[in-house]
Amino acid sequence: MRKYVIMGVQGSGKGTQSKLLADDLDLVHISVGDIFRWHVKNHTKIGAQVRRLVAAGELVGDDLVEDVVRERLQLHDWNYGFVIDGFPRNRRQTEFFLESYDIDGVIHLDLPDEEVRRRVLARRLCSQCGMDYNLIAHRPEVEGRCDVCGGELVSRADDSPDALARRLRDYHSKIDPVIELFRRKEYVMTVDARADKYTVQQSIRDRFNLPPFDPARGADPAQVQG
Numbered sequence: 470m471r472k473y474v475i476m477g478v479q480g481s482g483k484g485t486q487s488k489l490l491a492d493d494l495d496l497v498h499i500s501v502g503d504i505f506r507w508h509v510k511n512h513t514k515i516g517a518q519v520r521r522l523v524a525a526g527e528l529v530g531d532d533l534v535e536d537v538v539r540e541r542l543q544l545h546d547w548n549y550g551f552v553i554d555g556f557p558r559n560r561r562q563t564e565f566f567l568e569s570y571d572i573d574g575v576i577h578l579d580l581p582d583e584e585v586r587r588r589v590l591a592r593r594l595c596s597q598c599g600m601d602y603n604l605i606a607h608r609p610e611v612e613g614r615c616d617v618c619g620g621e622l623v624s625r626a627d628d629s630p631d632a633l634a635r636r637l638r639d640y641h642s643k644i645d646p647v648i649e650l651f652r653r654k655e656y657v658m659t660v661d662a663r664a665d666k667y668t669v670q671q672s673i674r675d676r677f678n679l680p681p682f683d684p685a686r687g688a689d690p691a692q693v694q695g
């Protein structure tokens with residue numbers, strides 16, 4: 470049984486790395502953000518409670534988050550373990566988690582703010598069909614135009630330098646103390662997230678003594694996003 474928490478700033482590749490790890494080792498990837506988005510999309514009672522907070526990128530209350538995590542883990546569909554992503558996000562959630570569950574470790578994807586800026590500010594979105602691009606990793610064939618529909622490529626409103634600077638400040642003020650709490654329990658393995666995704670995946674496995682990564686068995690790269 471392998472139980473991990475994965476932490477890292479936006480753009481550090483948490484989603485990609487969780488998926489590569491989970492698909493190959495039969496772990497369940499639990500994204501708390503995805504659970505809330507599912508509730509919003511399906512108009513559940515929880516969805517109604519969190520809709521505005523999720524849309525504004527503000528944190529949902531700790532009681533509700535803890536209930537959702539507890540219920541998700543009570544499903545016990547994780548025979549071989551799990552990778553949890555997006556949780557815990559503050560001191561109280563961390564204490565709840567440490568008291569309630571044993572974990573094998575915390576995967577901390579370390580990406581300097583400067584590299585986050587470079588990656589996030591390169592993101593583009595087709596204004597017509599919504600297809601995602603990235604001027605570093607996934608360039609359109611014709612500059613500024615969508616390969617699929619020819620629509621104009623634009624930046625997301627919340628990918629402006631100001632909005633990103635705010636998000637980075639917010640991240641450090643909330644998450645650095647969480648990492649520190651886990652570090653005191655000697656759970657944290659910090660991995661340099663600047664390398665390409667397969668190298669990062671291999672570093673995670675080296676740090677946790679996991680079976681080596683075989684890219685041929687990895688998830689389809691087109692299906693996973695950072």
Ligand code: AMP
Nearest residue numbers: 501502522523526527528529555556558
């Ligand atoms: P994410 O995809 O991880 O950025 O999560 C999307 C949204 O879900 C966040 O902006 C919050 O509104 C909510 N959320 C996800 N995880 C948590 C958490 N651990 N604590 C509070 N709110 C959360």
